[in-house]
Every structure is written in structure tokens, then in C-alpha cells.
Amino acid sequence: MDNLNSQTFDYTNLPKIRIKDFIKDMKIAKEKLPLDINELVDNTSLERALNIPFKIFKEIHKKCGPHVFKNSKDNINERKIDDTYNLTILEFQKKEIEKKKLNGFKSKTSARNPPTKDFELIEYLKELKYPAQQKIRHPEAILTITFYPPNQIYSQSHIYPCQIATHVDQKFDVIGLNLLTSLKDKIYCNSDYGLCEDISEDPEKPASYFTKDIFKSGFFLIENTFYNDMRQNSNVDYSEIIIKWTSDPSIKSGPYLSQTMESTKFDDLEIVLGKPYMYLHQGDCQHLFIFSDLRLINRFDPHNELLYPIRTFIVSEKLKYCYVCGLNPTKYITFNDPHVPDEPSLFCKECYMCLHYNNERKKVGNFKAYHYKDRNTTLNTRRFSTFLK
Structure with a gap:
């Protein structure tokens, strides 16, 4: 509140x-318009329906039609840097584009x-x-x-x-x-x-x-x-x-x-x-x-x-990694854990089992453990x- x-x-x-x-x-408004604008681009009835000059509509369709919009993944390689100005930031942008061309766009x-x-x-x-x-x-x-x-x-x-x-x-x-x-x-x-x-x-x-x-x-x-x-x-x-x-x-x-x-x-x-x-x-x-x-x-x-x-x-x-190995994603979270200095502590499965259980898979120490859940898991x-x- x-x-x-x-x-x-x-x-x-x-x-x-x-x-x-x-x-x-919108239903009432749609009944007054042509069924498919794309099919009626060259039809003068569209000029009357939208109440704008047909020449202006063709220009709008040319610049804002569905064919203009592309996923950034498609046009990343088409992007060009203006060489008119000798700016350091433009050099960085050129290097970034080349990097994306080599490694793929993410x-x-x-x-x-x-x-x-x-x-x-x-x-x-x-x-x-x-x-x-x-x-x-x-x-x-x-x-x-x-x-x-x-x-x-x-x-x-x-x-x-x-x-x-x-x-x-x-x-x-x-x-x-x-x-x-x-x-x-x-x-x-x-x-x-x-x-x-x-x-x-x-x-x-x-x-x-x-x-x-x-x-x-x-x-x-x-x-x-x-x-x-x-x-x-x-x-x-x-x-x-x-x-x-x-x-x-x-x-x-x-x-x-x-x-x-x-x-x-x-x-x-x-x-x-x-x-x-x-x-x-x-x-x-x-x-x-x-x-x-x-x-x-x-x-x-x-x-x-x-x-x-x-x-x-x-x-x-951001993926959270194991506090011990720092390599694997977190699977367990512990509280009141005598084996580590942090509270709470995050572990991958391998590190968690090695630190907290003996060879017979019996619990070692007095602590609480839970499955770790976040958006990634x-x-x-x-x-x-x-x-x-």
C-alpha cells in the first residue's frame, strides 16, 4: 500500500x-476498415478508409511495415559504423560487432x-x-x-x-x-x-x-x-x-x-x-x-x-555456484553448519556429500539442510x- x-x-x-x-x-471500428491492409496497399479504398492521402500511407507502409522489423539477431551483421568521425567509442563498437560476428550474437x-x-x-x-x-x-x-x-x-x-x-x-x-x-x-x-x-x-x-x-x-x-x-x-x-x-x-x-x-x-x-x-x-x-x-x-x-x-x-x-569448489551450480543450502564459516552456505551435490556425510552416508554434525531453489533450478x-x- x-x-x-x-x-x-x-x-x-x-x-x-x-x-x-x-x-x-474495436469490432465496430474493424468492420469499417478493409480486412487485410497488406493485400490492399495498392487499393485506393484504403485512402478513404484511413482518411489520409494514399501517398502518405504508402510512405508509412514502406518505413513501418512488417517487412521492416527484424530480430536483432538477423540484422546484427548488417550494422555499420559511420567512419566520418574519429571517435574512440566508434572503435570500441567496431570491435564489439566483429566479436559478435565471430562468437555469435547473444x-x-x-x-x-x-x-x-x-x-x-x-x-x-x-x-x-x-x-x-x-x-x-x-x-x-x-x-x-x-x-x-x-x-x-x-x-x-x-x-x-x-x-x-x-x-x-x-x-x-x-x-x-x-x-x-x-x-x-x-x-x-x-x-x-x-x-x-x-x-x-x-x-x-x-x-x-x-x-x-x-x-x-x-x-x-x-x-x-x-x-x-x-x-x-x-x-x-x-x-x-x-x-x-x-x-x-x-x-x-x-x-x-x-x-x-x-x-x-x-x-x-x-x-x-x-x-x-x-x-x-x-x-x-x-x-x-x-x-x-x-x-x-x-x-x-x-x-x-x-x-x-x-x-x-x-x-x-545470475547462477549461484558452490562455495567450496566454485565450479558447480548450487544444489543444497545449509544453516547452523559447523563445517563452514558462512551462514547460510551453498553447496553442489559432490561437495555437500563429502563434507557432511561419512562413508556410510550418515550425517556428521548438527546442521539443517534444504534443497536450493532459484529461478535457474x-x-x-x-x-x-x-x-x-
Whole structure:
């Protein structure tokens, strides 16, 4: 709540969009336009439909048509450096391009190279076969939802407030038919895979449950309405105490409403594009998110409704390696470990077994151990499975 209220930008004057009304309005507008602009580029009826001179339209199509846009992987070798100026930075850029030509282009996500939709994934999904009854009925809206990393209220020292993370963490494409719960189940967060079961007595025992299997409650806060996940009888309505608190006239906030997430579809929502909303789960893990785009589905999108929501982007995390060998990725994390000076400590399987068990595989020392889970180990490492999971 504090994080949302701390935003200084005034969103009150921005128009609210009801998804159902958007689909209806776009359907009416689409009926007035030609069916396929690409097929009617040379047709003078397009000039009348768009109410712009046909010469201007041809120029726009030439510079902004689908043929212009390429994946950066395709045009990296076509990039040229202007030799007009003798600048040191240009020499560095030339060397970087030559390096990428030799080693192959690898995409990086940074502040200067913002995350984009994975077009190879979209093409892969479009080629999947599916029954006719799963085909999306037109017109249908696609919402692009951008999530930011979870914001902790206090830093580790519990003295200085943390800054809100501004880099993108995940992106999803959803359709109006999707329930809010379908998006909640696709959001990845490390706090959902918290440590629950001590496996120090049996290191080969697989993890049988995580925090997300115990604490399943959560809500989306969108336009003063809390959408709570109440699919399980044990789920808690996190918004109840907030609504009760804001009912006090001295609290200048609200009023707030409460609805269930499992009975609400995206086309029931009324949103403001670009306005920050909040997703809360695991008690106090808060994610800011925005609706960054709203459009009608087109021929470039997958038309199988069961594929949505589609995670079109997720930021990669730096792989954590074993504290002992520094070569292998982490598989175990220990606490109160007498064998190492660090608390907690991370181990690969080989180092963990050598340090903590004898030849008879009996535990040596009094410590607690858990399977280590992060984004790299939890999500399937195969390219497209990561996005579909």
C-alpha cells in the first residue's frame, strides 16, 4: 500500500478502459476498415478508409511495415559504423560487432537494451497443433502485463527503506477470457519456493512441498478492488483487514471493494494503461505491475486459447555456484553448519556429500539442510518450456 501511495505521478486524469467495451468498440471500428491492409496497399479504398492521402500511407507502409522489423539477431551483421568521425567509442563498437560476428550474437537484458517479446517463442507456439474448439473466437483482446521484481519494505539492516526496483522482471500476454487465477499461477517468484523441509537426514529425498503449496493466498489490487484467491478453504482474505482499516473516515484512502480472483476474467476489468497496480502473496511479498499494452489479437499471435497466459519474457538470474569448489551450480543450502564459516552456505551435490556425510552416508554434525531453489533450478532449462511452465 505504501509503495503505491508513494508514486508522485497523478493518474486521476488518465482514461479508464473497460476491456469488454474496448473489444466492442474495436469490432465496430474493424468492420469499417478493409480486412487485410497488406493485400490492399495498392487499393485506393484504403485512402478513404484511413482518411489520409494514399501517398502518405504508402510512405508509412514502406518505413513501418512488417517487412521492416527484424530480430536483432538477423540484422546484427548488417550494422555499420559511420567512419566520418574519429571517435574512440566508434572503435570500441567496431570491435564489439566483429566479436559478435565471430562468437555469435547473444541477447542481454540491461537498462540500455530493454526486454522485448520473444518472437521465436511466438512463432513456435503458432506452429503447435490444437483442436478446433480451442481456437480463439474473434474479436479478442490481448493484454500485455509487465511485472517488476518484488519490493521488500525494509533492507536487510531493517533501517533504510529499499528502493523500488525499476527493471522489468516478467512479461505476460493474456486474453480477455483468462481468469485472474490463471495469471497468478504463472507468475514466478522465489518466495513461492521457500525452505520448508529439512533433508539433512536423507539428502536424496526430493522436495515434497514448498511455501506456495502451504500459503496459497494472494490478491491483485486493481483500481481500488482487491481480487482475492479464495480457491482453497484454507485461503486467507488478505484484503479484509485493509478494507476494515480504510473504512475509518480519518484514513484518507479508499473506499475499497473485494472480489474473488477465480470468478473474474480480464475482460471484466476496468484499467488505466501504464498505472501501477499491486500483486501480493506469501503474506508480504509485493510486486508492482502495469498493463503496458492493449490490442486486438491478430494473425501474428497464437490462436490457441489454452496457451494463454503466455510468459513472453523473464529476466535471467545470475547462477549461484558452490562455495567450496566454485565450479558447480548450487544444489543444497545449509544453516547452523559447523563445517563452514558462512551462514547460510551453498553447496553442489559432490561437495555437500563429502563434507557432511561419512562413508556410510550418515550425517556428521548438527546442521539443517534444504534443497536450493532459484529461478535457474526451478524453471525448466529448455528454451520454450521455461515460458510455458
